[in-house]
Amino acid sequence: MDTKLRAILPDQELLKFYEQMALCREFEESCAEQYTKGHITGFLHLYSGQEAVAVGATAGLHRDDYILSAYREHPQAIIRGADPKRVMAELFGKATGICKGKGGSMHLFDPNLSFMGGYAIVGGQFPIAVGLAFASKYRREGRISACFFGDGAVNQGTFHEGLNWARLWELPVLFICENNFYGIGTEVHRSSALADIHKRTCGYNIPSEKVDGMDVMAVYQAVKRASEWVRERNRPYLIEAITYRFRGHSMSDPGKYRSPAEVELWKERDPLPNFATRLVAEGIASEDNLACLRAKATAVVREAVQFAEESPWPDDREVFSDVFAANGEEVCPWLK
Amino acid sequence: MAEINYRDALNRALKEEMRRDPSVVVWGEDVALYEGSFKVTRGLLAEFGEERVLDTPISENSIVGVAVGAAMGGLRPVAELMTVNFALLAMDQIVNHLAKIRYMFGGQASLPVVIRAPGGGGSQLAAQHSQSLESYFMHCPGLYVAVPATPADAYGLLKSAIRDNNPVMFLEHELLYNSKGTVPDDPEQTIPFGSAEIKRQGSDVTIVAYSRMTILALEAAEELEKEGISCEVVDLRTLVPLDTTTFIESVNKTSRAVVVSECWSTCGVGADIANRIHENCFYSLAAPVRRVSGLDVPMPYSRKIEKLCIPQVVDIVKAVKETMEAKS
Numbered sequence: 001m002d003t004k005l006r007a008i009l010p011d012q013e014l015l016k017f018y019e020q021m022a023l024c025r026e027f028e029e030s031c032a033e034q035y036t037k038g039h040i041t042g043f044l045h046l047y048s049g050q051e052a053v054a055v056g057a058t059a060g061l062h063r064d065d066y067i068l069s070a071y072r073e074h075p076q077a078i079i080r081g082a083d084p085k086r087v088m089a090e091l092f093g094k095a096t097g098i099c100k101g102k103g104g105s106m107h108l109f110d111p112n113l114s115f116m117g118g119y120a121i122v123g124g125q126f127p128i129a130v131g132l133a134f135a136s137k138y139r140r141e142g143r144i145s146a147c148f149f150g151d152g153a154v155n156q157g158t159f160h161e162g163l164n165w166a167r168l169w170e171l172p173v174l175f176i177c178e179n180n181f182y183g184i185g186t187e188v189h190r191s192s193a194l195a196d197i198h199k200r201t202c203g204y205n206i207p208s209e210k211v212d213g214m215d216v217m218a219v220y221q222a223v224k225r226a227s228e229w230v231r232e233r234n235r236p237y238l239i240e241a242i243t244y245r246f247r248g249h250s251m252s253d254p255g256k257y258r259s260p261a262e263v264e265l266w267k268e269r270d271p272l273p274n275f276a277t278r279l280v281a282e283g284i285a286s287e288d289n290l291a292c293l294r295a296k297a298t299a300v301v302r303e304a305v306q307f308a309e310e311s312p313w314p315d316d317r318e319v320f321s322d323v324f325a326a327n328g329e330e331v332c333p334w335l336k
Numbered sequence: 337m338a339e340i341n342y343r344d345a346l347n348r349a350l351k352e353e354m355r356r357d358p359s360v361v362v363w364g365e366d367v368a369l370y371e372g373s374f375k376v377t378r379g380l381l382a383e384f385g386e387e388r389v390l391d392t393p394i395s396e397n398s399i400v401g402v403a404v405g406a407a408m409g410g411l412r413p414v415a416e417l418m419t420v421n422f423a424l425l426a427m428d429q430i431v432n433h434l435a436k437i438r439y440m441f442g443g444q445a446s447l448p449v450v451i452r453a454p455g456g457g458g459s460q461l462a463a464q465h466s467q468s469l470e471s472y473f474m475h476c477p478g479l480y481v482a483v484p485a486t487p488a489d490a491y492g493l494l495k496s497a498i499r500d501n502n503p504v505m506f507l508e509h510e511l512l513y514n515s516k517g518t519v520p521d522d523p524e525q526t527i528p529f530g531s532a533e534i535k536r537q538g539s540d541v542t543i544v545a546y547s548r549m550t551i552l553a554l555e556a557a558e559e560l561e562k563e564g565i566s567c568e569v570v571d572l573r574t575l576v577p578l579d580t581t582t583f584i585e586s587v588n589k590t591s592r593a594v595v596v597s598e599c600w601s602t603c604g605v606g607a608d609i610a611n612r613i614h615e616n617c618f619y620s621l622a623a624p625v626r627r628v629s630g631l632d633v634p635m636p637y638s639r640k641i642e643k644l645c646i647p648q649v650v651d652i653v654k655a656v657k658e659t660m661e662a663k664s
């Protein structure tokens with residue numbers, strides 16, 4: 001907190017962080033409303049509270065670094081560049097969705113943005129991130145794989161297998177744990193024998209660090225440093241971002257396992273107003289500037305909802321398409 | 337006879353069996369403090385304490401494997417996989433260990449393990465969370481497979497599963513938890529494995545189904561009755577052991593059969609049942625055996641197309657009518 005923001009990034013970038021976090025929050029809160037209205041169905045896991053991680057981390061990566069995540073991933077896709085309209089349409093199950101309405105909230109994907117997927121099987125993304133890093137190294141592309149996951153995922157075999165593998169084969173993977181202290185209703189100390197997740201990498205000879213995941217600048221700086229380290233050395237690294245989800249695990253979770261006092265305490269650390277205070281205190285923005293950015297985010301989300309509402313449903317024939325690829329088709333056209 | 341829902345019937349069975357036998361223990365992800373993702377384990381922690389009701393890490397292969405070890409060590413674990421989709425992460429312990437240990441060690445060990453797992457589609461949970469994997473387990477020798485359709489069956493079969501000395505994959509359907517029905521008051525009134533039930537008597541055609549598809553088959557039979565078609569509905573209740581006698585006798589009587597299952601068609605449960613009907617009823621069949629199954633595609637999210645992938649009442653009605661029209 002000592003370093004002045006301007007010493008780290010130009011004003012315009014700092015304001016972008018604020019705007020992006022506001023967009024994430026707006027988007028997620030709007031999803032909650034659309035779920036209540038019955039427009040979004042199935043499982044809906046919202047990211048509110050964790051915005052500083054997605055925004056800071058994405059900014060610390062190169063534009064073509066791979067990103068993989070779990071099922072709480074709308075903001076990660078949007079910050080990477082996915083059109084909020086098409087993400088919302090996906091959540092509505094519409095044909096114009098980012099995955100044609102076939103994937104839904106938990107399965108966003110856009111290879112043109114190197115956003116390599118939201119996965120709903122806890123721990124499913126670890127080996128896939130390792131494989132992408134292998135391909136990048138093999139093809140000498142210089143891009144790294146950023147693999148986001150929750151505190152609950154670290155007890156899957158794939159976490160340990162992935163860490164070991166990435167180190168053994170010297171692959172550029174940046175593991176980013178979003179430790180929000182809960183896997184559904186189970187607090188991290190009740191699921192992990194060693195709850196300091198970043199310490200777990202010592203068994204695999206992988207360096208790691210812990211960062212304040214409610215502070216967008218701290219996340220940005222840590223990821224920027226770590227990603228360059230990973231890129232230069234072709235070696236994995238792990239960042240544990242300490243954060244909190246303000247809502248239940250999913251829309252159907254009333255969250256009774258957390259005391260209201262605990263939730264309130266964390267809400268005082270809300271990354272949005274806290275960053276706003278710093279921007280104002282350091283004379284980077286006025287309250288009005290920030291209100292303006294929030295209004296802009298609201299407008300973007302409103303437009304996204306309207307687009308989703310007005311979009312057509314998938315054609316019935318879509319059921320049978322995409323099961324298999326045709327030979328002769330280009331396999332990874334986005335790599336061109 | 338009390339009217340309760342499927343969830344509470346399972347809950348009652350768990351509590352009664354835990355009271356009856358102190359070697360019964362329950363574990364799984366979020367089963368204790370959170371009382372289960374679907375609240376089937378509600379009240380268990382409060383009544384039986386932390387020693388017998390335990391939250392586990394998200395480590396499915398070990399949820400099953402630790403149950404295997406505990407069973408070898410004298411306990412009767414009832415392990416919950418939050419949904420059957422995650423059984424795929426535990427297939428090594430289920431298929432290579434749980435199912436085989438007794439046989440490969442020459443019958444020296446028994447594994448009284450129950451793996452409870454909710455499954456099925458229809459809630460827009462998309463491809464990774466909507467699967468019906470019963471044929472995977474049915475395919476593997478050494479596992480019993482229970483697929484209850486009603487609260488009474490859920491209750492009676494779960495009690496039998498816990499008392500049985502063999503591994504049981506106990507597959508619940510997520511869309512049935514709130515369905516109501518009467519359940520016997522007598523805690524000793526269990527339902528034996530390998531006993532199908534004729535849930536509706538009829539004379540024109542036999543519909544063989546299980547789990548949620550039984551409920552849909554009964555609705556279809558109701559509709560068809562109005563059109564003068566009399567359906568007999570056989571609910572398999574357990575896929576292993578499989579009661580072949582009940583459906584074979586029924587088909588020999590009606591001379592027509594429609595087999596309904598939610599799982600994918602290819603190599604699905606229905607394929608096996610249809611084959612058994614052909615082998616045993618060929619000369620009394622008046623029409624080819626028809627199947628109604630889930631479409632052979634990963635489940636799409638969008639509700640507009642999701643429903644096309646899961647058998648609906650209209651699909652069963654249509655299949656029955658086509659069977660009735662077929663000339664031998």
Ligand SMILES: Cc1ncc(C[n+]2csc(CCOP(=O)(O)OP(=O)(O)O)c2C)c(N)n1
Nearest residue numbers: 072120121122150151152153182183184422
């Ligand atoms: C293999 C597997 N097991 C269980 C689940 C059910 N489940 C979904 S999310 C979740 C908790 C994961 O917690 P965490 O990794 O901390 O992520 P968070 O939800 O906090 O973002 C569980 C148990 C699943 N989806 N996949």
Ligand SMILES: [Mg+2]
Nearest residue numbers: 150151182183
């Ligand atoms: Mg978590």
